[in-house]
Amino acid sequence: MRTAVTADIHANLEALLAVLARIEAIGADEIMCLGDIVGYNADPNLCADIVRSRNIRCVLGNHDACAAGLEEPDGFNPVAQRAVLWTRDKLTDENRLFLRSLPREQRVGDLFLFHGSIHDTNRYILYMNDALDNFTMLAAMGKSLRIGFFGHTHEKAALSFDHGAVSVELWPDLKLAEEKRYLINPGSVGQPRDGDPRASFLVYDTDGHRVTFNRVEYNVHACQDKIIRAGLPSWLAERLASGT
Numbered sequence: 001m002r003t004a005v006t007a008d009i010h011a012n013l014e015a016l017l018a019v020l021a022r023i024e025a026i027g028a029d030e031i032m033c034l035g036d037i038v039g040y041n042a043d044p045n046l047c048a049d050i051v052r053s054r055n056i057r058c059v060l061g062n063h064d065a066c067a068a069g070l071e072e073p074d075g076f077n078p079v080a081q082r083a084v085l086w087t088r089d090k091l092t093d094e095n096r097l098f099l100r101s102l103p104r105e106q107r108v109g110d111l112f113l114f115h116g117s118i119h120d121t122n123r124y125i126l127y128m129n130d131a132l133d134n135f136t137m138l139a140a141m142g143k144s145l146r147i148g149f150f151g152h153t154h155e156k157a158a159l160s161f162d163h164g165a166v167s168v169e170l171w172p173d174l175k176l177a178e179e180k181r182y183l184i185n186p187g188s189v190g191q192p193r194d195g196d197p198r199a200s201f202l203v204y205d206t207d208g209h210r211v212t213f214n215r216v217e218y219n220v221h222a223c224q225d226k227i228i229r230a231g232l233p234s235w236l237a238e239r240l241a242s243g244t
């Protein structure tokens, strides 16, 4: 079985459609999203409509929580705050309720899906001690949990845990070892920050025990135009071109 894993779509319709087309070409059996469907870019409703209508298995992101009125964006930088309050204003009732209904984390067989950190949507996994904390929490939830999929940093990452030590694994193709646990971030669909502007996602092949990272080009200009026309901060458009 092939599972496509996406994260941080952030209301970027062009990137989302390009990723879904690639997933269709690859032939995935299921699509998952690790939160932040909305925020930053200008198509929150169309992106939420697609995620809902395609039954994409999804957890709540910090931008989703603020846009849906579950939290206030007090810790956000001024640009992110402006965008999330704009999004809150634009969301249809249907999409607000949809975002409010999302679980913060979800267990699916030997997978655990969450946005930022286990039990904390707003916290990042950036450093080795963050990874160690999350591997400890993953282990505490049961032996059968092998992989934690997370987003929030907008940078792809694959970390493994074996005999008390965390290692950084190499991409783009990762063969999973039976005895290890993994924390894996597919990168961001709608606002990559690793210097590569192409939309990012991964495919997990459960039979071959393999994770493959993918990048897809999309129409960045169309997305930028919408951001400017919507009156959102121009930096949000500029950063898409550089992937930062």
Ligand code: ZN
Pocket (backbone or CB within 6 Å): 008, 010, 036, 061, 063, 152, 153, 154
């Ligand atoms: Zn995000």
